[in-house]
Amino acid sequence: MEQVVAGRQSADKTRRRQQKASGGFWSRYARSKAALLGLGVIGLEIVVFTLGPVLLQLDPYTLGREFNTPPGAGHILGTDEFGRDLLARLLYGGGVSLFIGMAATLIGMVVGLPLGLLAGYYRGKTETVVMRLADLFLSVPEMVLILVLVAAFRPSVPALTLIIGIMSWPGAARLIYGNTLTVREREYIQAARTHGLSDLRILSGYVVPNVVSPLWMTMPFHCARAILTESALSFLGVGVQPPQASLGNLLYAAQNIVVMSSRPWMWVPAGLCLIATVISINFIGEGIRQALDIRDNLVRP
């Protein structure tokens, strides 16, 4: 039993330590080494993925004469079964995956934020319609709905981004909705109303700034999830279509047992790159959470 009590005391202690966090957002963020590392890796990836292919003059589509060559002097990461340079495909595919992740997160936020805001601020019918719709989206497997959408609209990078982005709106909407419910009852909102401000100005000037901060924290997690969804779809052959590359469809090659066991250069780099990207983004999210001092009580997978 001492341990139970000791456990409680130490939990209290950590909570107090968290509350003592001081200084600006950045200095609190920088306190976590993992968060800094994550930011560094993603920053580096953005630079390398955008500038790399240009500076190194690599093209992901050029078919070469050397097929299935292991890493060596001519091709740093080797070539695939069509003789395409795998470094070029990794850099290019990494860029595609990162783009889909970030753009899809933005789309989910752009759709979810106003819907959650309106539902929480106006309540009534808007609330019922929006939140029941969110329930509908959350109660079916996201993967199954995405697969149906992919089957209906032929997958391309813009279509995938839109589909994955739109499917992530309920999370953002629920978060904003919950916060708006509390904020709308505050005195300063009533004061703004008494001053005769329009709903639009109240929402944009008073409500939004007070409800968005938890969303900053969830954005990296949504981004990581979007990248995982894209790569799973592409890996299954229903996402980004070859010859275009993405981290997921580079891994598609490993479904072949020969490639998997005897040509590891074809899939291991893409796999490591995918894991490093997702871990870094999760580190960033964890760093933001600690810096904003939000307790980890949000539902997320």
Place this chain on the structure above:
Amino acid sequence: MAGYAAGRLLQAVALFFCITCLAYVLLTLAPGGPLSTLRANADISEEQIAKMTAQLGLDKPVLAQYGAWIGKALTGDLGTSFRTSQPVAATLSQRIGPSLLLTLSALLAAVLIGIPLGIASALRPGAAVDKLATALSFLTSSIPSFLLSLGLIFIFAVKLKLLPAQGMFYAGSPPTPGALLIHLFLPSLIIAGNIVGGIIKQTKGSVLEVLGEDFVRAAVAKGIGRRRVVLEHVFRNALIPVVTQIGLLTPFLVGGAVVVEQIFSWPGLGSLLVQSIINRDYPTVMGAVTLITAAVLTCNILLDFIYMRLDPRITLRIQ
């Protein structure tokens, strides 16, 4: 109580129709329509396609088509596969057993790993077991299950030759329970990885919360042994939010199963769904989506009832 149950049931039925209707409309309005694959085939003449269009009712408005389709679906007629010309319902009924087996073993594994780890890390914050639990939930949320599958297949099937990488049984030998268990091992653990982090986090959080309650302090003060306090007072109360959390995680469980089934060639609904999407076999896609949706909704309702049984306060509040 009965009213509440009926309300939940009604809600689930409404959701079922919404989702199947949405899927039907999307697949019917798809660019090129459901018959686009047949049109691309030079052996099939325009007249045959026109005949099929009329036969399938594709010339009618889309909602009328859905009405006709769902009417038949409820009597067990889900149409014929474009690819195999077999009735979709027959294919689905072969696939549902393996899928249920895989998903339920994954759920069992996730619960058996997640709940003890969550409790242990709440009882000893900062200890090795807590760090292990944190690392496990972080890694499972960062490594995609298809990549984990590739890695584990590479290690255990290709290199060590310890575990099989495909199917439910060894090809060419009679199906035995032992072979089934060995084949279940990797895929069910990988699917469990999709939700184990969520279970650990929720268990830890709610155990920590219950430990702070007055009745726990009272039980300790009365001198009841540590085991009994944890098992009878803490665990029971902490379990309620965990059940809710499992309910919220079921979609991820099923979504994860879709991907993993395809990699391990598991003869379930998930791999059927992926293959029929690749083949543009729309009747099968529709059938698989319908069945998966129905299964998830049923599971949500069951969890709701378990939830009520665990916490009498909920039943009282409803009354």
